[in-house]
Amino acid sequence: MSSQKYAVNQHLIETLLSWVKSGEIAIPEIQRPFVWDATKVRDLMDSLYQGFPVGYIIAWRNPTVKLKDGSLAEGKKVLIDGQQRVTALTAAIAGQQVINQDYQQVRIRIAFHPIEERFEVSNPAIEKDKAWFADIAPIVSGELKAHKVGRDYLELNPDVDEDLLYERLDRLCDITKKQVGLIELAADLDIETVTEIFIRINSKGVVLSQADFAMSKIAANEEFDGNTLRKAIDYFCHLSIAPEFYAHIENNDKAFVQTDYFRSMRWLKNENDDLYDPSYSDMLRVAFTTKFNRGRLSDLVGLLSGRNFETRTYEKEIEEASFKTLGEGIKEFINETHFKRFLMIIRSAGYVDSSMIGSVNALNFAYMLYLKLKRDLGNNPNIESWVRRWFVMSLLTGRYSGSPESRFDKDIKAVDERPFADVMQEIEAAELSDAFWDFGLPQSLTTSSVNAPAIKVFWAAQANRGDKGFLSKDITVRDMLTHHGDIHHIFPKGFLKGEGLQRGKYNQVANYVFVQQEVNIKIGATAPATYMTDVFTQCETGVARYGAITRLDDLRANLAANCLPEDLAAYAPEQFDVFLAERRKLMAQKIKQYYWGL
Known part of the structure; x- marks a missing residue:
């Protein structure tokens, strides 16, 4: 078996079920309970009755282990693919309960109409209908004898052809004599090989981790x-x-x-x-x-x-x-x-x-x-x-x-x-050098993706420092992150589109700030130099137009917290590229101060 990675054999379903019952095959519940819809169990029974193939199941034999007394114990087969099919078989044929998605134990009962040769999920209407066997489990498992079941059925349905009925019952009971393919993986295979075999065999493209x-x-x-x-x-x-x-x-x-x-x-x-x-x-x-x-x-x-x-x-x-x-x-x-x-x-x-x-x-x-x-x-x-x-x-x-x-x-x-302080110091020296803060980090902020780690770290830095949102007097970035507030383009998107810029350009993360929704709406597509001039003016007049900041000291603190320049010339449209480059450097320095303050 060592050179052969797996063995493929056909086994009778009754053999498979006996292995499950004895524990020779272990069915792990893996992450979730039985997820098949009852109609899929019905379809599986129909396929077996018709003699159609039902695919392979894959088991990986546990290795033989040495016991404390030196003797050896043979490992069980652990089912790694086909769990739902085997559980369906034990439910429909052996009558075992399954754990449903609400983690409740339930019985899946499959009904059979012998004359129409039709399977259905049992329901109250079928249970009252004398033309149906409401539950095939006791019949197929042999708990009820076919001749007794047939006799009772003929009493209720005297017009049914007796020979036809017993032929259909025999076919139903023969389900356990149908075969299913078992691919048994060798115990000494490493997990990577098992994964590779699983992926190659599994036509659904499911990957087991x-x-x-x-x-x-x-x-x-x-x-x-x-x-x-x-x-x-x-x-x-x-x-x-x-x-x-x-x-x-x-x-x-x-x-x-x-x-x-x-x-x-x-x-x-x-x-x-x-x-x-x-x-x-x-x-x-x-x-x-x-x-x-x-x-x-x-x-x-x-x-x-x-x-x-x-x-x-x-x-x-x-x-x-x-x-x-x-x-x-x-x-x-x-x-x-x-x-x-x-x-x-x-x-x-x-x-x-x-x-x-x-x-x-x-x-x-x-x-x-x-x-x-x-x-x-x-x-x-x-x-x-x-x-x-x-x-x-x-x-x-x-x-x-x-x-x-x-x-x-x-x-x-x-x-x-090693002592953790030494490990930490060594990694920081290697990963977070001056070159990282001055060049690497600003470069990683050259992106239009709001999922880029660097922009998320920047927002975390703002939340950690208690920074206020852009032009906010009281509302913090932390509040806006918690409640999924608005992200505003400092150079508004509509304005930049009018200037002929492409999406990848105007959506740069260095053009983003967290802002209150009403401020964002008020700014709209206004040119940044225009609305920023008005913001400075409101600090002289005391009449708020954008946000509630009306003191120059508060405005300066707000701009610094959001890594934005005070110089109005920086907001001119022709300065957009320079603005982005400078803001990336300021954002990187803010992240650096935040990091070393942690």
Whole structure:
């Protein structure tokens, strides 16, 4: 099997179902419950009845592990593709309940009309109709004998041809004798190869992430309570987006309600903060990286299988320890004090809205860093400043853009092996030199994208400093970011269009400021030199026309906070390019002062 990456075999559906029942095939619930519509279950039954192919399912055999006494235990097959089909089979044929999208246990009952050879999702009308078998499960599974079912049906439908009925019943019961293809991937394959095989086989173009594989390993491990751990991750993600889901868990999963995991996440039922709504992939990354000092999720998959990276063998003790350690990491992640304290740190850096955070990986590593430093250094007063700076540095430099795993791996190892102050100082010296602040950062502000990290850091700097919006006396940039206020073109868009400028030019981020809506409307397409002259005039007359600023000192402070010149000549149309270049430099310097003040 070592040279052959996988084996392909046809198996009877009854064999497949017996493996599921015995646990030989583990069906992980991965991230979500059974998502198929009941009509898709009906269609699957119809395809099997007609003898049509229903595709392959893919399983990845867990490696054989060495037990404490030296003996070996054969690994189970973990289903990684075909979960919904196998769940549909167990529901329709074996009569097992499924977890629906509301996390309630329900039965999917498929009805069969033997004369018309038609399948339907059972409903009250069908149940009353004597021409239908309202639920095929007890018939196909053999719980009810076909001859007894047929006899009862003929009593209710005396006009039906007896031979035809029994022929149809035989065909129905033969569904379990139909075959399904099983592609079994070798236990010793690495996760990258498994991913490649999965992508090539899966015609739908679905890509399984390494987090999916890890969740499969977790959910399929009953021995170390993996399914409870899987639920803790899944439920936390769900609750962080929909706190009202709390009642569903309480009502439908009594066993989980008794766990420490549930007690640790109860606080989410009253939480509506959406600054950081982690996915299960985010939770796994953070918990794994902080507890194992490794950044690659493929290593987590190996550890959850019991992999000894030195001897390249698989050992039950490592598997058990890995589940225990990961569980501790998840509890740290969902701890109310940790989570809220971390969000407070991010908010204090000026990141007051989730739309400002362009890289969830930067947020993930910042939380990793916070949890690790908190665990290693206790209440060191520098932790909050370090986390703020690392987070902003990551965003400014695109540290975790693209594929973050190798960077996570290097960074967490550096943080684990050396004093953090030294690591931070070294990275800042390399990444945030004078050349970066004077040339690199202004250059990265030469963009028309409001999603560019540099402009978002600038707005965070304004929020952090408590700056007022352009021409605002009282309303802050922080308020406008929180309530998604107006972004105004200092050189108005309509004005620049009239001057013949193209969109990429007038939409430069250095031409943007946050402004109150009424001020934005009032300015309209007025030439900047014109409305700015009026603004200075209103500070002499005391009669406000644009905004509420009527004192010259307040106006100067407002312009400085928004990195804008006082000189009216700078707002002349022919000065537009110079204006943008100068403002980028001022914005970069503001970001620099903000960063070192974190």
